[in-house]
Every structure is written in C-alpha cells, then in structure tokens.
Amino acid sequence: MxxxxxxxxxxxxxxxxxxxxxxxxxxxxxxxxxxxGVTTGLVGFAAPNAEGEWEGFDVGVCRAVAAAIxxxxxxxxxxxxxxxTRFTALASGEIxxxxxxxxxxxxxxxxxxxEFVGVNYYDGQGFLVPKALGVTSATELDGATVCIQTGTTxxxxxxxxxxxxxxxxxPVPIETNAEGxxxxxxxxxxxxxxxxxxLAATRATFENPNDHVLLPEIISKEPLGxxxxxxxxxxxxxxxxxxxxxxxxxxxxxTSENIEELAATPGNNPEVNRLLGTEGELGAMxxxxxxxxxxxxxxxxxxxxxxxxxIGENTAIALARGLNAxxxxxxxxxSPPFR
Amino acid sequence: MSDTPVTYVRTQMLDQxxxxxxxxxPVRWMRENLFxxxxxxxxxxxxxxxxxxxxxxxxxxxxxxxxxxxxxxxxREIIAATGDGHHSAACFGVITARWHQLxxxxxxSELYWRPVLALVVFLVGIAPVMxxxxxxKLYIVTMAAPFLCFWLLWGGSIWFPIAIAxxxxxGVVAHKLxxxxxxxxxxxxxxxxLPLIYWLYICGPLAGGLASIIPLGIEFVPSRSFxxxxxxxxxGLSAIVISLPLGxxxxxxxxxxxxxxxxxxxxxxxxxxxxxxxxxxxxxxxLLNYFLPPGSSFDLTLRVIIxxxxxxxxxxxxxxxxxxxxxxxxQYEGADSLGLNYWQSMQLIVLPQALKISIPxxxxxxxxxxxxxxxVVFIGLFDPLGIASAIRATTEWNGIYWELxxxxxxxxxxxxxxxxxxxxxxxxxxxxEHR
Numbered sequence: 001m002x003x004x005x006x007x008x009x010x011x012x013x014x015x016x017x018x019x020x021x022x023x024x025x026x027x028x029x030x031x032x033x034x035x036x037g038v039t040t041g042l043v044g045f046a047a048p049n050a051e052g053e054w055e056g057f058d059v060g061v062c063r064a065v066a067a068a069i070x071x072x073x074x075x076x077x078x079x080x081x082x083x084x085t086r087f088t089a090l091a092s093g094e095i096x097x098x099x100x101x102x103x104x105x106x107x108x109x110x111x112x113x114x115e116f117v118g119v120n121y122y123d124g125q126g127f128l129v130p131k132a133l134g135v136t137s138a139t140e141l142d143g144a145t146v147c148i149q150t151g152t153t154x155x156x157x158x159x160x161x162x163x164x165x166x167x168x169x170x171p172v173p174i175e176t177n178a179e180g181x182x183x184x185x186x187x188x189x190x191x192x193x194x195x196x197x198x199l200a201a202t203r204a205t206f207e208n209p210n211d212h213v214l215l216p217e218i219i220s221k222e223p224l225g226x227x228x229x230x231x232x233x234x235x236x237x238x239x240x241x242x243x244x245x246x247x248x249x250x251x252x253x254x255t256s257e258n259i260e261e262l263a264a265t266p267g268n269n270p271e272v273n274r275l276l277g278t279e280g281e282l283g284a285m286x287x288x289x290x291x292x293x294x295x296x297x298x299x300x301x302x303x304x305x306x307x308x309x310x311i312g313e314n315t316a317i318a319l320a321r322g323l324n325a326x327x328x329x330x331x332x333x334x335s336p337p338f339r
Numbered sequence: 340m341s342d343t344p345v346t347y348v349r350t351q352m353l354d355q356x357x358x359x360x361x362x363x364x365p366v367r368w369m370r371e372n373l374f375x376x377x378x379x380x381x382x383x384x385x386x387x388x389x390x391x392x393x394x395x396x397x398x399x400x401x402x403x404x405x406x407x408x409x410x411x412x413x414x415r416e417i418i419a420a421t422g423d424g425h426h427s428a429a430c431f432g433v434i435t436a437r438w439h440q441l442x443x444x445x446x447x448s449e450l451y452w453r454p455v456l457a458l459v460v461f462l463v464g465i466a467p468v469m470x471x472x473x474x475x476k477l478y479i480v481t482m483a484a485p486f487l488c489f490w491l492l493w494g495g496s497i498w499f500p501i502a503i504a505x506x507x508x509x510g511v512v513a514h515k516l517x518x519x520x521x522x523x524x525x526x527x528x529x530x531x532x533l534p535l536i537y538w539l540y541i542c543g544p545l546a547g548g549l550a551s552i553i554p555l556g557i558e559f560v561p562s563r564s565f566x567x568x569x570x571x572x573x574x575g576l577s578a579i580v581i582s583l584p585l586g587x588x589x590x591x592x593x594x595x596x597x598x599x600x601x602x603x604x605x606x607x608x609x610x611x612x613x614x615x616x617x618x619x620x621x622x623x624x625x626l627l628n629y630f631l632p633p634g635s636s637f638d639l640t641l642r643v644i645i646x647x648x649x650x651x652x653x654x655x656x657x658x659x660x661x662x663x664x665x666x667x668x669x670q671y672e673g674a675d676s677l678g679l680n681y682w683q684s685m686q687l688i689v690l691p692q693a694l695k696i697s698i699p700x701x702x703x704x705x706x707x708x709x710x711x712x713x714x715v716v717f718i719g720l721f722d723p724l725g726i727a728s729a730i731r732a733t734t735e736w737n738g739i740y741w742e743l744x745x746x747x748x749x750x751x752x753x754x755x756x757x758x759x760x761x762x763x764x765x766x767x768x769x770x771x772e773h774r
Binding site for chain 2: 039040041042043044046047048050077079080081082084085089092182205206207315
C-alpha cells in the first residue's frame with residue numbers, strides 16, 4: 001500500500017515535471033543552451049578530446065540541433081549519462097535530447113513514454129573471431145566460448161540465434177567492453193560478440209587488427225537514434241527534422257563546403273531552396289529561423305560528412321556505410337521530403 | 340711459591356676477536372630470518388623466484404615506458420622500432436598527454452590556478468587544527484577557508500559565499516543575545532532557526548543586491564567541468580570536513596536522554612548506514628529530480644557531496660559513539676560534580692578523550708570515504724576512473740588500460756597512505772598513559 005502511494009506520488013511528480021516543461025523549445029531558448037545527453041565515452045560516437053571538447057557521431061546530432069535553434073553549434077551542454085541514468089535524465093527534464101546510441105524498441109517508445117525522432121545509425125549484433133580460428137561463418141561456431149556482456153539484449157539475441165541454428169556455445173560473462181577486449185585478447189573466449197560498430201572500434205585498437213575478422217552474420221536489429229520525451233510534439237519535430245535535414249542534405253549533395261554558395265541565392269533545385277530557407281516557410285513552421293537547416297548542416301556537415309569524419313572508412317574505426325548508406329545507394333537512410 | 344712464575348697463565352689480555360662470520364651482519368640476519376629451517380629455506384627460495392618473475396616481467400615494461408607519444412598507435416610504432424619485438428613497454432604517453440584531465444577534469448585550463456590555490460587555502464586552513472604548535476591566529480584562515488575554497492572552485496560573484504558566511508554570524512549573534520537575555524534553550528533554538536530563515540529567504544536577495552551594486556567576481560565554472568582527482572578531492576575533503584562535526588553531534592544526540600533527539604539520531608544513522616552508498620548516489624542523481632520543482636537544476640555535484648557527507652556522518656557517529664562508550668562513567672560524573680553544564684562537560688572533559696580513542700576509526704572511515712568517491716562514476720560524473728574510460732573512448736587512446744589504472748592507483752595510494760601516517764602521528768602525540 002505504502003509502495004503504491006510512493007510510486008503514485010512519484011508518477012504525479014513526474015507528470016507535473018512533464019507538464020510544466022511542455023514548451024521545451026522555450027525553456028531551451030531561455031536557458032541559452034541545449035542540454036544533450038550523451039554517453040560517458042564511446043569511441044567514434046561521443047567522447048571528450050584532449051581539450052575537453054566533445055566529439056563524435058552522436059555529438060554531431062546534438063550540435064546540429066543546437067545550431068538549428070541558436071545558429072551556434074557550441075550552445076550545447078553535454079550531460080554524460082550511463083546506461084542506467086539515461087532514461088531518467090530525459091524523463092525528469094535534466095536533458096532535452098538524448099543522443100546516446102540508444103536502440104529504438106517498442107517498449108522504450110511506448111512504455112517508457114519517449115519519442116524516437118529517427119535513426120542515425122543502423123547497428124546489429126556481430127561476432128569478432130581470431131583469423132587463426134579458421135571460421136568464416138557464425139554457423140560454424142558450434143561449441144565455441146563466447147564473451148558477452150551480461151544483462152544486455154545482446155545476451156538474449158545470442159541465445160536465440162544459437163538455438164535457432166541448433167548449435168551450442170559456452171558464455172563467458174563480462175561487465176564492460178573494456179573487460180571484453182582484455183578477455184578476448186587473453187584468449188579467455190574464442191568469440192567476442194556485441195554491436196558490430198563496437199566490434200569494429202574494438203578491433204581497430206588491437207596491435208594486429210588483421211589477425212581478427214568480423215563474421216558476416218548480423219544477428220539482431222539495433223536501430224540507434226536520438227529521442228525526446230513524450231508530450232511535446234513541437235520539440236520532437238525540431239529534433240526529427242534536424243536529423244532529416246542532415247540526411248536530405250547528403251541526398252541532395254549539400255555539403256558544408258558548398259552550402260554558403262547554395263544558400264546565398266535560390267538555385268534551380270526547389271527542394272534545396274526549401275531546405276536552406278531561400279524559398280518557402282519551413283523554418284517558421286518549426287518556430288525557428290529560416291536558415292535553421294543551413295546552420296544545422298554547417299555545424300558538422302551533412303549526414304555523410306558526419307559519418308565519414310567520426311566513424312567512416314578513413315577513421316580508425318573504419319566502418320563501411322552498409323545499411324547506413326542513402327536509400328539511393330541501397331541503404332536504409334531515408335528522409336521524408338522537405339515540402 | 341709465590342716467586343715461581345705461572346707459565347700457563349697469560350700475563351696480558353688478548354685482543355677481542357671478531358665474532359664468527361655466521362653470527363654477525365647480514366649472514367646472521369639471513370640465517371635467522373630466511374633460512375632458519377629447511378622449510379623456511381625452501382619458502383625463501385620460492386618467494387625470491389616469484390619476486391624475480393614479477394620484476395623481470397613488470398620491470399622492463401615500466402623502465403622502457405614510452406613517455407612522449409600522442410596516441411597508442413604512435414606508441415606501438417616507437418616500441419616496434421626500438422624494441423626487440425616483444426612489445427614489453429608501457430605507454431605512459433597517455434599520462435603526459437592527458438595528465439591535466441586526470442588531475443583537473445575539464446576545468447578551463449587557464450583557470451587551473453584556482454583549484455590549486457583552493458587546495459593551498461584548505462591546507463593552510465586545516466594546519467592549525469592538525470598541528471597545535473602553529474600560531475592560533477591561523478584559525479581566522481580556518482574559518483574563512485570553506486567559503487574561500489567554494490568561491491575559488493566555482494567562481495561567480497564573491498557576494499554569494501560572503502552572504503552564506505553571514506548566516507553563521509547571524510547564528511552566533513542570535514545565540515549570544517538570546518542566551519543572555521532569555522534562556523539557554525531559546526539561545527540554542529535561535530542559533531539554529533534564525534540562520535535557516537536567513538539562508539532561505541534573505542541570503543539570495545542580499546547576495547544579488549550586493550552583486551548588482553558592486554559587481555565583484557571571477558568567472559563561473561559549472562560543476563560539470565569538474566573531474567579527475569580534483570573531483571575526488573573536492574567531494575572527499577568536503578565530506579570529511581563536514582561529516583566530522585556532524586558525526587560528533589549525531590553521536591552525542593544518540594546518547595542523549597532527550598527522547599525525540601535520540602530517536603531522530605538513531606533513525607537517521609540506521610537508515611543512512613543500512614543502505615549502500617551507491618543507492619544513495621542513484622537517489623541523488625535520479626530520484627531528487629522528480630521531487631524538486633522542474634527547472635530548478637540543483638547542482639549534481641552538490642547533491643553528491645551532500646549524500647556522501649551524510650553517509651560519512653552516520654559512520655563517524657558510530658565510531659565516536661564507540662569512543663564515548665569507552666570512557667569510564669567516572670569521567671562523566673566527575674564533570675557533573677565540577678558543576679559544568681552539558682556542553683562544557685562535553686567540550687572540556689568527555690570529547691577530548693573520546694575523540695582521541697576514536698582517531699584510528701575516524702581516519703579509517705575517512706580513507707574508505709575518499710576511495711568511495713570513485714563510485715560517482717556510475718552516475719556519470721568524471722572521477723579519475725570516469726576520465727580514464729573517457730580517455731579510452733577517444734580514437735587515439737582506445738585500448739589502453741594498465742598505465743591509467745597504475746597512475747590512478749598510485750595517486751590514491753599517496754593520498755590514503757599520508758592520511759594513515761597522520762593518524763599514527765596524532766595517536767603517538769596524544770598518548771598520555773602507559774608511557
């Protein structure tokens with residue numbers, strides 16, 4: 001009974017918090033900066049550099065949203081969150097936007113009352129094995145010892161996959177990615193499994209990365225995207241369409257290099273004109289300036305540029321575009337039209 | 340008979356002989372301590388072998404350490420170019436490249452002098468408390484130190500810490516006036532209530548008003564920029580400094596005859612002590628957000644400091660209660676028979692003895708508390724371990740472990756070991772009996 005009352009009070013307080021901050025955009029404007037939740041450090045996605053400035057693929061999304069609102073990509077307060085604290089931080093209003101490589105699942109969207117505004121990275125669970133093992137497919141892993149993080153969806157995915165394929169494995173439970181790397185290198189397990197992007201980043205840090213291969217099988221769907229609270233659709237729209245603007249910019253060939261030129265005068269492509277605010281009223285519909293998308297794109301470049309700068313093939317992580325290519329290149333990255 | 344020389348008796352003393360080599364110096368020491376029995380000899384040889392193995396592996400790794408590299412791959416290239424292919428060298432380059440982050444977190448680099456100066460102020464402030472031989476005038480620094488340190492660390496208007504400090508002045512004046520004119524109970528209540536009212540309703544506007552008349556201040560630094568050892572030290576030292584007086588009061592309250600005070604103290608201590616620190620930290624991080632009015636962003640670091648302080652105070656209270664219980668009843672009765680009131684008897688007779696008994700326990704709690712500050716990594720603050728994983732999350736240093744952990748371990752060892760040594764010094768100095 002007491003418990004019920006306590007949780008009732010908690011919910012009421014939470015609802016009150018939700019209602020009072022209904023106009024997130026106004027709060028953010030009054031504060032003068034965007035509070036953006038990121039990881040406490042994940043290679044390529046978000047990490048502070050030697051000067052303490054945050055860099056990474058998820059950070060790029062935060063900066064783009066800040067630039068869309070303020071015209072200034074540095075008007076962001078980065079709030080580091082852990083796997084345990086991220087959802088509460090968002091629900092309680094401590095952060096306005098969570099860009100922390102969070103998988104879009106139904107229960108998070110519906111039950112936790114969040115609004116995923118899109119997908120900025122399509123990930124999936126993969127396998128890393130030493131070349132010396134001579135394995136070319138995950139179906140050959142019968143009886144292998146597998147390093148796996150406990151209490152994550154990867155653990156469940158792995159059990160499902162091996163059961164479906166009628167093969168056995170022996171789990172070696174680990175807590176963190178750092179521990180996983182050490183255990184795998186020390187030979188405590190034959191296989192290391194986690195999200196493919198994480199495996200690529202891990203492999204890149206090995207002394208001899210070429211002695212290890214990623215198996216071709218991807219055994220789960222992990223669409224990672226930024227999310228906001230339920231209940232403020234205008235704010236969700238801003239986050240969603242900022243992400244879409246980055247994606248559309250790549251599709252239309254608008255880059256951080258040619259954007260000044262394209263935005264100076266209306267050109268021949270009406271969608272570029274609408275995107276960059278030289279034509280139409282799209283910015284005003286969001287409650288932002290006409291050049292909101294231009295600022296967002298200039299913050300760190302379009303989607304493709306963000307990808308290449310932070311996690312692309314020329315970086316240490318060297319991820320191929322794969323599923324994250326534009327739909328025109330047989331990928332899944334697709335933005336609704338700017339019209 | 341007397342004139343016959345006794346030929347078999349020496350006429351002069353022989354020089355003193357050196358003892359046999361097996362009975363002096365290192366040889367004897369080794370015989371007695373290392374090879375006193377076959378079993379001991381075997382164990383000694385085994386231990387020497389283990390020591391040799393460890394040193395032969397770790398030694399070159401340490402000695403060959405690379406100190407000037409900007410990334411792990413550069414470090415590996417240097418090792419590959421100079422080494423014999425065994426790759427046994429540490430990459431201490433990560434510490435030279437990022438040591439300012441390990442020490443100061445993300446504090447603005449041009450303001451590093453501020454935390455350093457704050458530490459100096461703190462040390463000067465605490466010196467007269469720790470070493471009674473120093474001049475008593477230093478207590479002025481002691482009283483100003485908390486506010487000065489706060490101002491140096493966080494910056495902002497100078498009027499805010501001054502306005503807070505005035506609250507204590509209000510308390511002292513209220514106590515003196517009410518104690519003299521009304522009653523000692525009224526003095527006590529006034530000394531607690533009036534400052535609270537002042538802090539809640541007058542302090543903020545007063546500081547704001549003063550700041551608008553005479554804007555005097557230094558650049559404000561948000562707590563989010565705090566990190567590394569600075570964060571550990573800020574949390575640890577504030578908790579240590581505040582929890583000791585709080586713990587003393589709680590211990591006295593728990594032994595009090597007044598029912599309400601005693602019950603409050605027991606409930607507080609048992610509840611705080613009965614729940615793990617990490618749960619309290621999660622409470623500070625997650626739950627408080629729901630209860631505070633939306634928009635009022637109560638600083639996370641301050642919330643953590645408060646939680647850690649309360650946690651430490653509960654433990655200190657129990658340690659001191661042990662000291663109080665260890666005092667013979669005669670001491671209390673003696674104080675009463677001298678006609679001292681409660682506070683006088685506590686201050687002059689009971690506490691000096693009880694605290695002396697409790698020193699090892701208190702310092703033990705402090706050392707534990709200081710190391711527990713690393714738990715804040717779980718709520719997303721950048722303590723040294725959090726900084727280490729953030730460093731590891733950059734492409735330059737992804738994959739580096741031991742060097743960072745070694746550095747952090749050494750830093751913590753230095754801090755905790757010196758606390759332990761000071762405790763020993765204090766115990767020796769305060770020893771009064773069994774001499």
